[in-house]
């Protein structure tokens with residue numbers, strides 16, 4: 236099975252982890268700080284605070300800028316549930332904004348969702364393809380809103396040579412096993428705001444300030460969302476190879492682009508020229524007639540050894556949110572869910588693998604094109 240995404244671990248990664256495992260500090264040692272410094276250098280930002288997941292990083296980012304009970308936050312429904320869940324966990328209300336055909340939030344619809352309760356905008360860089368952050372920042376400035384980017388897919392993505400993580404109040408990244416680089420589980424918040432960074436560190440570790448010799452003072456409510464030192468060591472080692480990872484995924488993606496050009500059964504997402512995508516996902520969008528047999532297409536692909544996935548069921552379609560807020564319908568998001576398939580694109584694939592995926596996919600969708608939907 237060729238998975239849709241997959242980590243790449245080499246001997247350097249293993250050595251980095253085992254060195255820490257043989258040392259005195261498995262956690263709360265030096266590696267976490269060094270990883271944070273490496274992230275700042277790579278992104279070109281002032282502060283990075285790593286967490287044990289991007290979910291806890293999201294909760295931290297939302298919490299330290301004061302998002303809470305009664306606040307509304309405009310965000311994308313085409314995301315992993317964590318983006319909205321952590322807002323809900325703080326008593327805030329996710330207000331879902333429809334997306335564009337590339338799966339990114341449609342900035343044209345943001346303004347009409349703003350109310351006196353709106354506190355922030357949380358866009359998601361779908362698949363690693365950056366959102367229109369300049370337009371979003373402009374709206375945020377006009378209405379005095381915070382912008383927190385869910386960059387779980389977008390570590391290493393950039394716009395005009397500037398990395399995601401340098402454009403807004405805070406950005407979060409995920410280091411889950413199948414994300415652009417990995418620490419097993421892990422995440423991070425980057426920001427240029429020193430006050431946010433300070434509060435994020437407190438939030439991550441019980442809100443405790445240590446005293447010089449012994450004792451401590453707990454100055455705010457916090458959690459234990461710390462990353463271990465062996466995970467941070469893995470992250471540092473992975474970060475050294477990020478350019479080769481992205482180049483490899485880009486190579487696969489460009490091969491697919493070429494193979495799928497002009498086919499009439501599905502479209503692909505065009506990455507703008509001034510943008511570099513981490514290429515975390517390679518989504519294809521089936522034509523409406525193929526929405527009905529999508530489950531069967533999915534099944535045929537998996538049975539052929541191609542590990543496809545669907546990103547995402549709109550968050551509002553989950554029973555928890557339906558019960559909480561009633562039914563939500565956003566046209567493009569609903570449609571995107573019916574049409575989207577993510578096909579394998581990762582740093583461990585060869586062009587032969589990509590050729591096999593492309594050949595098999597074209598063959599299977601062709602087979603179902605004669606059936607389509609009985610409208």
Ligand SMILES: *Cc1c(COP(=O)(O)O)cnc(C)c1O
Nearest residue numbers: 288289290314315317387409411
């Ligand atoms: C994976 C993901 C998260 C959560 O990341 P974890 O590190 O697994 O907690 C959040 N948002 C998006 C868009 C993701 O894809």
